[in-house]
Amino acid sequence: MGALSIRNVRKSYHGNEILKGIDLEIDKGEFLILVGPSGCGKSTLLSMIAGLDSVTSGEIRIGDRVVNDLSPKDRDIAMVFQSYALYPNMTVRENISFGLQIRKVPAAEQARIVERVANTLQIGHLLDRKPSQLSGGQRQRVAMGRAISREPSLFLFDEPLSNLDAKLRVEMRTEIKLLHQRMGTSIVYVTHDQIEAMTLGDKIAVMKAGEVQQFGTPQEIYDNPANLFVAGFMGSPSMNFIPAKVEAVGSGYGVKLESGQRTHVFPVPGGDGKLKAWEGREVLFGIRPEQITHKSESRLGLPQFQTAEMPIRLTEPTGPDTMVLVPINGKDVVCRVHPAHAGQPGESMELMFDLSKSVFFDPASEQRIA
Amino acid sequence: MADMSVAHTAGASKLGRFIIYGLLALVCLYYLMPLFVMLSTSLKSLDEIRAGNLLSLPGEFRTDAWVKAWDSACTGVQCEGLKGFFWNSVSFVVPAVVISTMIGAFNGYALTMYRFRGSDLVFGMLMIGCFIPFQVVLLPMAQTLGALGIANSTLGLVFVHVVYGAAFTTLFFRNYYVTIPDELVKAAKIDGAGFLRIFFSIILPLSVPIIVVSVIWQFTQVWNDFLFGVVFSSGDRQPITVALNNLVNTSTGVKEYNVDMAAAIIAALPTLLVYIVAGKYFVRGLTAGAVKG
Ligand SMILES: Nc1ncnc2c1ncn2[C@@H]1O[C@H](COP(=O)(O)OP(=O)(O)OP(=O)(O)O)[C@@H](O)[C@H]1O
Ligand SMILES: [Mg+2]
Numbered sequence: 001m002g003a004l005s006i007r008n009v010r011k012s013y014h015g016n017e018i019l020k021g022i023d024l025e026i027d028k029g030e031f032l033i034l035v036g037p038s039g040c041g042k043s044t045l046l047s048m049i050a051g052l053d054s055v056t057s058g059e060i061r062i063g064d065r066v067v068n069d070l071s072p073k074d075r076d077i078a079m080v081f082q083s084y085a086l087y088p089n090m091t092v093r094e095n096i097s098f099g100l101q102i103r104k105v106p107a108a109e110q111a112r113i114v115e116r117v118a119n120t121l122q123i124g125h126l127l128d129r130k131p132s133q134l135s136g137g138q139r140q141r142v143a144m145g146r147a148i149s150r151e152p153s154l155f156l157f158d159e160p161l162s163n164l165d166a167k168l169r170v171e172m173r174t175e176i177k178l179l180h181q182r183m184g185t186s187i188v189y190v191t192h193d194q195i196e197a198m199t200l201g202d203k204i205a206v207m208k209a210g211e212v213q214q215f216g217t218p219q220e221i222y223d224n225p226a227n228l229f230v231a232g233f234m235g236s237p238s239m240n241f242i243p244a245k246v247e248a249v250g251s252g253y254g255v256k257l258e259s260g261q262r263t264h265v266f267p268v269p270g271g272d273g274k275l276k277a278w279e280g281r282e283v284l285f286g287i288r289p290e291q292i293t294h295k296s297e298s299r300l301g302l303p304q305f306q307t308a309e310m311p312i313r314l315t316e317p318t319g320p321d322t323m324v325l326v327p328i329n330g331k332d333v334v335c336r337v338h339p340a341h342a343g344q345p346g347e348s349m350e351l352m353f354d355l356s357k358s359v360f361f362d363p364a365s366e367q368r369i370a
Numbered sequence: 371m372a373d374m375s376v377a378h379t380a381g382a383s384k385l386g387r388f389i390i391y392g393l394l395a396l397v398c399l400y401y402l403m404p405l406f407v408m409l410s411t412s413l414k415s416l417d418e419i420r421a422g423n424l425l426s427l428p429g430e431f432r433t434d435a436w437v438k439a440w441d442s443a444c445t446g447v448q449c450e451g452l453k454g455f456f457w458n459s460v461s462f463v464v465p466a467v468v469i470s471t472m473i474g475a476f477n478g479y480a481l482t483m484y485r486f487r488g489s490d491l492v493f494g495m496l497m498i499g500c501f502i503p504f505q506v507v508l509l510p511m512a513q514t515l516g517a518l519g520i521a522n523s524t525l526g527l528v529f530v531h532v533v534y535g536a537a538f539t540t541l542f543f544r545n546y547y548v549t550i551p552d553e554l555v556k557a558a559k560i561d562g563a564g565f566l567r568i569f570f571s572i573i574l575p576l577s578v579p580i581i582v583v584s585v586i587w588q589f590t591q592v593w594n595d596f597l598f599g600v601v602f603s604s605g606d607r608q609p610i611t612v613a614l615n616n617l618v619n620t621s622t623g624v625k626e627y628n629v630d631m632a633a634a635i636i637a638a639l640p641t642l643l644v645y646i647v648a649g650k651y652f653v654r655g656l657t658a659g660a661v662k663g
Contacts, residue, residue, distance in 0.1 A: 052556050073562035085553035089575035098571070099561035146561075 003186035009058030036207035078147035086131040228366035274370035294341035304356040412631035435628035455613035466531035474539020482547040499537030546580040582651035
C-alpha cells in the first residue's frame with residue numbers, strides 16, 4: 001500500500017497554472033525529495049499535501065484515504081517549515097506539546113512524549129527556553145521535535161536546513177537521515193540543494209516550472225537523466241555538455257571532438273542504434289567531470305575508455321581532486337583528476353574518457369537521445 | 371591631518387548637539403507653558419489672578435478651586451462639580467476602548483491570516499471609515515440609535531464610539547499582523563488548532579505592543595470626544611468634556627478662572643496618565659513593524 005499518492009494534481013492561482021499535472025507515488029517508509037529551482041512549485045505542492053491549500057484538480061491520497069477535502073489536522077501529517085515557525089510566546093516544551101494539548105492527550109502522556117522527543121533530539125536542557133533564546137540549529141531541532149511528537153504517518157519538510165550554515169547543514173542532514181532510519185516514517189522533503197537530494201532521498205522528483213521532469217531513485221536520476229535540465233541540475237560540478245557532431249566509426253557511431261590542434265572521434269559503446277539517426281548532425285554530448293580522469297594504464301584497451309591529449313586552460317584544486325579545464329569544441333570542459341596527476345595551465349595532459357555513462361541530448365528539444 | 375579632521379568633526383558634532391538640544395528645549399517650553407499657566411492659575415486665589423502676572427507662581431498654594439471644580443461648581447442648573455460626569459465618562463470610555471480594541475484585533479487577524487474572497491475590499495472600505503468626519507455620521511447615527519432603542523444611554527454612546535473606532539483599531543492590528551509570518555498560522559493549523567484557538571493561543575499573546583497602541587489611541591479619542599457626547603447624551607448622563615464646557619460657560623457673577631483651570635486639568639488628567647504610563651510602548655508599538663526583532 002502506498003504511503004502517499006499524488007494523481008494528476010493541478011493548481012492555479014488567478015488563472016496562472018503553477019502545478020501542471022503532478023503524478024507521484026511513494027511506499028510506506030520512503031523518503032521522497034522534491035527538488036528544483038526556485039519558484040518551480042515545490043512549496044505549493046507541499047502545502048497541497050498538507051492541506052493548507054486546496055488543489056484545483058487531481059487527487060491526493062495519504063495511506064488509503066483520499067484527503068482532498070480533509071483539513072490539515074485530519075491528514076495525519078506533521079510539517080517542518082523553512083522558518084521553523086516556532087510559537088514565539090511559548091517555551092520549547094509548550095511548542096512541542098501544543099499539538100498534543102489540542103488533541104487532548106492526557107497531561108502525563110504529554111510529559112512522557114516531550115521527554116522522549118527531547119532525548120531523541122538532545123534538547124532536554126532547552127525545554128524551558130523561549131525560541132528567541134535559541135541558536136539556529138537548536139530552533140531547527142525544536143521544529144523537528146514538534147513534528148515527531150505526534151508520530152504522524154507522513155512528515156513534510158520544506159527546506160528545513162536552508163537557514164543553517166554549511167557545517168551545521170551537513171550535521172543535521174545526517175541526523176535527519178538517522179532519524180528517518182530509526183522511525184521509518186515516510187517523508188516528503190523539499191530542497192533546492194541537489195546534494196541534500198542525493199544523500200537523503202529514496203526517490204527524487206526533479207521539478208521545473210510546475211512539472212515533474214523525472215521521478216526515480218537518486219542513482220537512476222544521476223546516471224540516466226531524462227533530459228538536459230535534469231542532467232545539468234543534479235551533480236556538482238555539473239555535467240559537461242559538449243556540442244559535437246555524430247560520425248560513423250567502424251561498425252558504430254561516435255562523436256567528433258576538437259581540442260588544441262587535434263581532432264578525435266570517440267566511438268560510443270552501444271550508441272549505434274539511437275545515434276544512427278543523428279549521423280552528420282550536431283548533438284549535445286553529456287559527460288560528467290568524474291568520467292574524464294588522468295590516464296590509467298590498467299584500463300587502457302577497454303572499449304569504453306578513450307584517451308586524448310588536451311591543453312590545460314585552468315586548474316582548480318579542491319583537495320581530494322583537482323578540476324582541470326580543457327577546451328573541447330570551443331567549450332570549457334571540467335575533468336576530475338587526481339591531484340598527483342594534474343598538469344599545469346599552459347601544459348597539456350593525457351586524459352581518459354569513460355564513455356560508458358555518457359549521454360546525448362537533442363540540442364533543440366533538450367530531450368535525451370541516447 | 372587625521373587628528374585634525376577628527377578634532378574638527380568632534381567640534382562640529384558638539385555644536386550640532388548644542389543646537390539640537392537648544393531647539394528641543396525651546397519646543398518643550400512652548401508646549402509646557404500653557405500647562406504651567408493652567409496649573410499655577412488653578413492654585414491661585416481669584417484676587418491674586420486679577421492682581422498678578424499670568425506667568426507668576428502662586429504666592430500661596432490654595433486647593434479650594436480644585437475642590438470646587440470636583441465637588442460644587444455649577445454646570446448649568448445643578449451645582450455638583452465634575453465628579454458625577456467624570457464617572458460618566460469612565461463608565462462608557464472603558465467599555466468602548468476595550469470592545470473596539472477587541473474588534474480591531476479580531477478584524478485584523480481575519481483580514482491578514484484568513485484571507486477570504488474580497489478581504490482586500492473589506493479592508494479598503496474600513497480604511498475609508500478612518501477618513502469620515504464625525505459630523506457626517508451624526509444624523510444617520512441618531513436614527514440608528516433610535517431604531518435600536520439605545521438613544522441617550524451609556525450603551526448608545528459605547529456603541530457610537532465602538533463603531534467609529536473599529537476602523538482605526540482594525541487598521542492598527544491589520545498592519546501589525548502583516549508582519550507576523552504566515553507560517554506560524556500554518557504550523558498551528560497542522561497542529562490542529564482552529565480559527566479561535568490560533569487567535570487566542572498564538573496571535574493575541576504576540577499583540578501586546580499593538581494592543582497598547584490601540585488602547586492609548588482609543589482612550590484619547592473617546593475620552594476627549596465632545597461632539598458625540600453632546601449630541602448623543604443629555605442631562606446627568608453627559609461626559610466630562612461636555613460638563614467642562616458647561617462649567618466654563620455657566621456665568622454666575624464673576625469668572626472663576628482658577629476653577630475653570632482646575633476643571634480643565636481634571637478632565638485631561640486620565641489621558642495624560644495613560645500617556646505617561648504606556649507612552650514608551652506606544653512608540654515601540656508604532657515602529658514594531660518597521661524595525662523587526
Ligand atoms: N498564494 C499564491 N498566489 C499566487 N501565486 C502563488 C501563490 N503561492 C505561490 N505562488 C506562485 O507559485 C509559484 C511557485 O511557488 P512555490 O513557493 O511553490 O515555489 P518553490 O518551488 O517552493 O520555490 P522556492 O525554492 O523559492 O521556495 C511561484 O511563481 C509563486 O509566485
Ligand atoms: Mg518554497
